[in-house]
Amino acid sequence: MKIMFALPNKGRIYEPVMKLLERAGLKITAKSRSLFANTVDENIKVMFARARDIPEFVADGIADIGITGYDLILERGVEDRVEFLLDLNFGYAKLVIAAPEDSGIEKVDDIKDGMKIATEFPNITRKFFEKLNKKVEIIELTGATEIAPFIGVADLISDLTSTGTTLRLNRLKVIEEILTSTTRLIANKNSLNNKYKKEKINKIVLAIKSALYAEKKRLIMMNAPKDKIDEIKKIIPGLAGPTVSEVLSDDNIVAVHAVVDEDEIFNLVPKLHALGARDILIVPIERIL
């Protein structure tokens, strides 16, 4: 029995998804006809689709698992029909309501019934205004939404913003945040009820999890004076404390290695150096299980 894994074929999250899978050891081989691909595991097949279509494919069981944006899952309205397995913590964007800087619209209360709002997210946006009991007109666009207020197509937009550059360049200001989105690993619920498929899916989850975890960690290795080892142990947080091993050529020196947070390295290295540690190596880690 095979697992079908749906991945974005292009767009913002294509590159980070490919890199993550490679780090997770789930390498994609033999990309045939560009829509399908094999992986290093002959029972895990990949299909490439638009990120926007992946929620539906996973909900319907066309794919057993998939990677796509949280925003796109909500827009399709399939959030109750899929299982959320992992937050991959990239593809960060906020869906916001924005208005032209000089529009006089400062807050949601300033939005009047009958105003037009352009968006690539008609369903989420409609629901948002329904909750507020406002009768706005939704204008569905498929991209470059930012232009809509300036060509008379809409009064406002509901669009994604990440760095804020696009909004700023187009002289638009945020009125309200609707949701925050990141990239997610999701699964079909029936697939998780199938013992064989569940086992395979768990393998994928573990592999991706270990790669995500390793991303923020570094392996630090050094030679240190034996008599300073207690002090060194105190300052190295490490996963399970450092490993200390003998250096054959020198009785007074020990080799130390430990896994530490990437963010700790900057402050840690000078302290280790001051304690006499030398040949300090900082190495990226591919996976931690």
Ligand SMILES: Nc1ncnc2c1ncn2[C@@H]1O[C@H](COP(=O)(O)OP(=O)(O)OP(=O)(O)O)[C@@H](O)[C@H]1O
């Ligand atoms: N500026 C951004 N920064 C980070 N993530 C983003 C940004 N814009 C969109 N995303 C996220 O990327 C995912 C896919 O969106 P994207 O727009 O890349 O897909 P697409 O519409 O298939 O590609 P394209 O826009 O190139 O046609 C969505 O879940 C979205 O939230």
Ligand SMILES: O=P(O)(O)OC[C@H]1O[C@H](OP(=O)(O)OP(=O)(O)O)[C@H](O)[C@@H]1O
């Ligand atoms: O806040 P920023 O970092 O500037 O990013 C926001 C922009 O990114 C997305 O567009 P994308 O590049 O996907 O183009 P699209 O509008 O054609 O989908 C989004 O729709 C915004 O336009």
Ligand SMILES: [Mg+2]
């Ligand atoms: Mg886009």
